Amino acid sequence: MALYLVTGGCGFIGSHLAAALAARGDRLRVLDDLSTGSLDNLLPGAELVQGDVADAALVRDAMQGVAGCFHLAAIASVERGVQDWLGTHRVNLTGTIAVMDAARERRVPVVYASSAAVYGDQAVLPITEDAPKRPLSAYGADKLGCEQQALVAGHVHGIPTLGLRFFNVFGPRQDPRSPYSGVISIFCDRLSRGEPVTVFGDGAQTRDFVYVADVVAALLAGMQAASVEAPVLNVCTGRATSVVELGRTIAAACGVAADIRHAPPRAGEIRHSLGNPAQARALLGLGEPARLREGLDQVVAWLRDGRPGLARQRALEAQLS
Template sequence: MVNIIRQVLVTGGAGFIGSHSVELLLAQGFRVRVLDNLSSGSLDNLPNHDRLEVIKGDIRDAECVRSAIQGMSHCLHLAAQVSVSRSVEDPVASAEQNIIGAVTVMQAAAEAGITRLVYASSAAVYGIPTQLPIFEKSSAAPLSPYGLEKWVDERYATLFESIHGLSSLGLRYFNVYGPRQDPHSPYAGVIARFLDCLLDHRSPTLFGDGRQTRDFVYVGDVARANLAALLGHQQGVCNVATGQRIDLLELLDLLADLTDCHLHVSQQPPRSEDIRDSWGDTQRLSAWLGITPDWTLKEGLAALVAEARRRRHLASA
């Protein structure tokens, strides 16, 4: 891959997806500056590297963002409040981070003449799908403040392209999983929570009958999509998914086999903000970004289990 990016600002770079993206950027020879308030990310997620600079700051602080983006050519905007349930409980705080924060980054990017902005959107913008798999042209009907916030960000990005000529691409992540996703965080995905229960020999909790389906994409493949989007020129939105789906009971069976821990499942009523099925079409991911997921679900889960066990061993040593 030809290195045409010299300086990349990664907001939320100390987080789950952010830290994997930072590692990949560094491995490709780029200089990286991370802006993170460390509310959910951790410096422990980042390597010590002479081409990495870390600034502790908040994306809602316009002066801080303007300072951080100076000298950068590209920006990967990942900082966000990513808990659907939290957005329901406190929509004002969620909107401040996910809308005001995103617009603050876009404005700073436009003022600084950034060549390319790639930002995290979400499959949550779709709401209940009218067809499966879900295409980017499918209608948006968010069921939560979080999904609505991400949809609003997309509208702002389109507007900033029209007004300021800011080249941007929004990546609609489906269910991302992998190492460094804190199972005790309110932001944790279902795989992280299930695995934590099984390794502790606690019964996992399922909301609903367990037959709801999800498209799980490994964080390493998400980082690859982020890099390809930064290198690209396409504008609009693009699904980041695998084009495969599995129901949660099947997922639990896979994790139970990998951990050799088969436990009774505690079932609770379904949550209003949860959809029944999620399954992303990946034609645009392939055509626009040249990305085909490298990791199968079983391979990704095996890598995650091995990493989780390694971290537990180090913590107990």
């Protein structure tokens, strides 16, 4: 029974990781400032250190006695990076250095969330890990900075790390305002109530939607793959889904007709994003990812249950058993 530190453990991906660690019999310490995360997502029985991941002393204390750290805390918003460039930089990059610095003393392995945003707009698809990095946002630039600092962590300080470049993660407990797959929550919500959905442009733009359980599998396997070489892997499915196809699949999952309307295209939107999952599958021994429809069924069921957080979901399950 090992103790793990999960930064951002009250957020969307962090709460799913927490549930998986607990199911495995591990203990959990969560560091979260609850800015976008919620106490209702805190795994019952987990220790909470409430505060800022860029607070070096706090992170050092939180790192005491842990077997590994999953670092997910970040301001996961391109828009926030535009409005508050320095503030988001402090959380997204300084916060990561604070985590790696705290891991120094006992060389605690760190598995951290990077992002497909490091790639920007790529002409060659699917995107492999060695594609040129051309971030188009402060958020993407800071995630690339995390990867560079992980190299320093390994080469200078001997800290094993693994970076995971998540593509468009989706699943229950995702905030509909998420820039990644908030569209899924919004489409599910509207279509299940019989309301139309709006796509920008022709709706032929594609994304690589990866179900949160597959992201958790990569995080868990990643702890064993962390090394001083600071490897970085894509976490994606290798399947492209157009926004129109997404709308139709969600309508089918909700059992309603797809009422899809079109609005003018959004300026600067990336047309296609598709990752190559081969390296991660080989290195982490991952199985076939969930089909889009399987994941969507889970999101629809979660919406029907009234969007419970992890804590409320556990309480509901306990009542039923």
